[in-house]
Amino acid sequence: MIDVKNLSKSFGDHLVLDNLSEHIEEGEKVVIIGPSGSGKSTFLRCLNLLETPTAGTITFDGTVITDPKVDIDSVRRKMGMVFQHFNLFPNMTVRRNITLAPIRTGLMKKEEAEAEAEKLLRRVGLQDKADAYPAQLSGGQKQRIAIVRAMAMRPKVMLFDEPTSALDPEMVGEVLEVMKELAREGMTMVVVTHEMGFAREVGTRVLFMDGGHILEQNEPQAFFAHPREQRTVDFLSKVL
Amino acid sequence: MDLAQLYETWKAISVSGGDLTWWQDFFVKFYQAFIEADRWQQYLEGTGTTLVATALALLMGVILGVLVAMVRTAHDQQRPGRRKNPVLGVVNAVFKVYVTVIRGTPMMLQLLIWAFVVFKSRQYTLVGIFGLGINSGAYVSEIIRGGLMAVDGGQMEAGRSLGLNYLDTMRFIVVPQAFKAILPSLGNEFIILLKDTSLLSVISGQELMYFAQAIGTRNYAMMFPLFGAACIYLVLVIIFSWLLGKLERRLRQSDRR
Numbered sequence: 001m002i003d004v005k006n007l008s009k010s011f012g013d014h015l016v017l018d019n020l021s022e023h024i025e026e027g028e029k030v031v032i033i034g035p036s037g038s039g040k041s042t043f044l045r046c047l048n049l050l051e052t053p054t055a056g057t058i059t060f061d062g063t064v065i066t067d068p069k070v071d072i073d074s075v076r077r078k079m080g081m082v083f084q085h086f087n088l089f090p091n092m093t094v095r096r097n098i099t100l101a102p103i104r105t106g107l108m109k110k111e112e113a114e115a116e117a118e119k120l121l122r123r124v125g126l127q128d129k130a131d132a133y134p135a136q137l138s139g140g141q142k143q144r145i146a147i148v149r150a151m152a153m154r155p156k157v158m159l160f161d162e163p164t165s166a167l168d169p170e171m172v173g174e175v176l177e178v179m180k181e182l183a184r185e186g187m188t189m190v191v192v193t194h195e196m197g198f199a200r201e202v203g204t205r206v207l208f209m210d211g212g213h214i215l216e217q218n219e220p221q222a223f224f225a226h227p228r229e230q231r232t233v234d235f236l237s238k239v240l
Numbered sequence: 241m242d243l244a245q246l247y248e249t250w251k252a253i254s255v256s257g258g259d260l261t262w263w264q265d266f267f268v269k270f271y272q273a274f275i276e277a278d279r280w281q282q283y284l285e286g287t288g289t290t291l292v293a294t295a296l297a298l299l300m301g302v303i304l305g306v307l308v309a310m311v312r313t314a315h316d317q318q319r320p321g322r323r324k325n326p327v328l329g330v331v332n333a334v335f336k337v338y339v340t341v342i343r344g345t346p347m348m349l350q351l352l353i354w355a356f357v358v359f360k361s362r363q364y365t366l367v368g369i370f371g372l373g374i375n376s377g378a379y380v381s382e383i384i385r386g387g388l389m390a391v392d393g394g395q396m397e398a399g400r401s402l403g404l405n406y407l408d409t410m411r412f413i414v415v416p417q418a419f420k421a422i423l424p425s426l427g428n429e430f431i432i433l434l435k436d437t438s439l440l441s442v443i444s445g446q447e448l449m450y451f452a453q454a455i456g457t458r459n460y461a462m463m464f465p466l467f468g469a470a471c472i473y474l475v476l477v478i479i480f481s482w483l484l485g486k487l488e489r490r491l492r493q494s495d496r497r
Contacts, residue, residue: 050397077403087398090495091416100412101402135495153402 001026001157001188002047007056009042016042018212019056026156029189031199031220034209035235040192043209044159047190048079061156077105080150084162086142088134088149094121095130098149107153120148124178140171144178151182158182160191196240200224208232247271273464279455286448287472293369293437293447298430300373305380308335312381313388314406317396335381342378348439350375355443365447368440376433383429387422388414420491427484431477438473448472 002024009017016039024030032040045051047058049065049072057066065075089097098120099113108116121127124144134142143163150158160179164172176198183189183202193199199206199220206223208216208231216229224240227233250264251272260268274280315332318324342350354371361367391414399409438449452469456462 048401050401073400073403073405075403076401079401081398081401083394083398083401085394087392087394089395089398089413089417091413091420101399101404104408104412105403133493133495150402 001028001061002190003059004047005057005059007043007046007058008054009039009046009051010054016212017046017053020212020214021056022207022214024157024188024190026188027186029183029191029202029204030207031203031205032190032192032207032209033194033196033199033235034207034215038209039212040209041161044161044190044192047159048076048081050081073105077101077107077153078156080153080155080158082143082146082150082158082160082163084165086134086139086146086166088137088142088146090134093131093133094126094137094145097134097145098152101149102152105153113152116152117148120151121145123181124148138171139167140174143167143171143175147175147178147182157188157190160189160193162192162194164193164195194239196224196236208235210235243271243275247276269459269461269464272459272461273455273468282451282455283448283468283472286446286451286469287476289365289445289447290434290437290449291476293365293372293440293445294430294434296369297372297376297433297437300370301376301380301429301433304373304377305384308339308377308381309384309388310410311335312385339378339381342375343382347371347375347436348442351439351443364443365440365445368437368443368445372433372436372440375436376429379429380426383422383425384418387418387425390421391417423484423488423491427481427488430484431480434476434480435473438469 002022004020004022004024007017007020008015020043032043034040042051046053047060049058053066057064059065060075061078063070063075065072088094089100092100095114095117098117099108099110102108102113102116103110107113117130118127121130124147126141126144126148129137129141129145134145137145147158147163163179164175167175172195176195179189179191179198180202189202191198191203201220203220205217206220207214208223208227208229210231216227216232217223218228224236227236247268250260250268254260254265254268272279274283311328311331312335315325315328318328351368351371354374355361355364355367359367359370395413395417396409399413400406404412437445437447440447441450441453444450448469452465456465459465
């Protein structure tokens with residue numbers, strides 16, 4: 001579904017991603033872990049071109065999205081993204097946050113989008129927050145709304161950029177629960193996270209990144225039980 | 241005895257070299273400044289022109305300011321590593337020169353140049369309004385640009401990641417947030433503009449200051465006309481500050497917890 005070939009990204013002289021290639025199948029739940037500065041967020045942000053790769057190609061659903069002639073907006077409509085800092089729109093109600101994109105991009109009519117928002121909000125247990133503003137919500141609620149907002153575009157893949165890193169410990173659970181449910185429904189997911197429990201439980205594949213490379217990857221049980229690289233062993237010994 | 245007679249009597253004493261008590265003198269000068277020959281109508285007319293000039297210059301300034309700020313922000317936000325849009329580059333450069341020149345020279349000088357070098361027209365008030373609008377646009381564009389840049393970059397990313405295009409993201413997400421943030425500065429600019437209309441008097445634009453000076457010169461008594469004009473400006477500014485405060489409170493609705 002997503003095919004990355006020889007992807008490099010540098011900011012000025014600083015090489016963040018060094019010629020990496022990876023393939024993500026439909027239905028996979030890929031979890032990316034690694035120390036900070038390893039390039040995992042940059043890798044994720046390259047997948048929907050929030051960062052423009054310096055070199056290499058990314059193919060999504062048969063379209064080479066790194067081609068400058070591609071209409072990137074229509075590609076992004078099929079790729080949901082959830083951010084570390086939620087990035088809800090503070091000037092709109094929750095309902096409008098969710099329905100803005102489906103309506104403006106012509107995906108749904110107003111009534112349809114609002115019904116969809118209602119349905120999604122009920123699923124995450126926040127149906128009574130439709131008319132609230134983001135400033136009135138807790139971090140966990142904001143992140144659940146952010147997931148709903150991305151889901152409202154009916155994406156084919158969901159990208160999560162450290163979705164629980166900015167949350168109070170108490171609120172991590174409620175967000176992970178929503179993500180687990182998404183995974184159960186068969187959504188293709190790429191998740192950058194520090195939640196090893198989530199990686200083990202939900203992931204179908206774990207990628208360990210360091211220094212702009214994918215150093216090691218495996219299915220979760222084997223990855224955590226028998227890491228092959230010394231760097232991975234060091235990292236896991238610190239976080240587990 | 242009515243006021244007009246009282247005025248004539250005391251003025252006659254004053255003119256023939258007699259002494260008036262301070263309050264008689266006060267009355268005579270006040271009467272001369274505001275009541276004689278219905279001069280208060282001139283202040284009213286001047287105030288009207290001042291308000292119209294402010295409104296037109298503001299409108300022009302905001303339209304120009306939005307245009308310049310949008311182009312300059314769009315230019316600065318072009319994705320790095322891709323070929324830059326050449327048209328945007330040229331327009332951006334022109335706007336940069338515009339902002340630099342306007343902010344770098346005194347407004348009075350600009351007005352004199354518009355009136356006596358560029359247009360050479362006798363429509364001094366209109367020319368003055370034009371000059372004010374051009375001037376205001378440069379300042380407003382910097383205020384708006386600052387506001388747009390102050391909106392968290394994550395907002396643009398979130399909008400774009402949902403598949404909204406650049407203009408929609410600006411229109412629904414970034415601009416409304418920027419507008420709320422810059423409203424106090426815009427209000428300040430508006431108040432400055434209101435008072436700066438007084439500079440139209442140097443090119444014979446017939447606004448409040450022009451009439452106040454004309455009346456003062458005619459009577460050889462500047463104090464009352466100047467104080468009168470000052471009071472009118474002050475009252476206008478107080479009214480507009482109050483209205484702006486109301487608008488700000490209304491826009492803060494989404495911040496409530």
